[in-house]
Amino acid sequence: MTAVHFDADQKLITYIEKKTAKLEQFFDRIIDAQVFLKLENSGQVRDKIVELKLQVPGDTLIATEVSKTFEASTDAAIDNMKRQLNKHKERLQSKGHISDTLPS
Numbered sequence: 001m002t003a004v005h006f007d008a009d010q011k012l013i014t015y016i017e018k019k020t021a022k023l024e025q026f027f028d029r030i031i032d033a034q035v036f037l038k039l040e041n042s043g044q045v046r047d048k049i050v051e052l053k054l055q056v057p058g059d060t061l062i063a064t065e066v067s068k069t070f071e072a073s074t075d076a077a078i079d080n081m082k083r084q085l086n087k088h089k090e091r092l093q094s095k096g097h098i099s100d101t102l103p104s
Helices: 012-024 072-096
Strands: 032-042 044-056 059-069
Touching: 012 032, 012 072, 032 072, 044 072, 059 072
Parallel strands: none
Antiparallel strands: 032 044, 044 059
């Protein structure tokens, strides 16, 4: 996990690690996961950006979300990534690369 130009507190790091660990329930062949936390100055408000990159066999999946809090951005990025993982798994199953016995 990389916080760009600031130090993330342990509570936030633990929250994100817990959320990203659950992605293995959707696809058990995740090779690597990277999370980037960024602050964006847009006028008076500092938006919180979470970029989630997952390495899976044959592809890199990326989800980027912006919100008022890192927790909300993380939740949105995780939901986005769940959809991408399900699509990726469906593509692999339709091509016959993985068996249909994997949990959904």
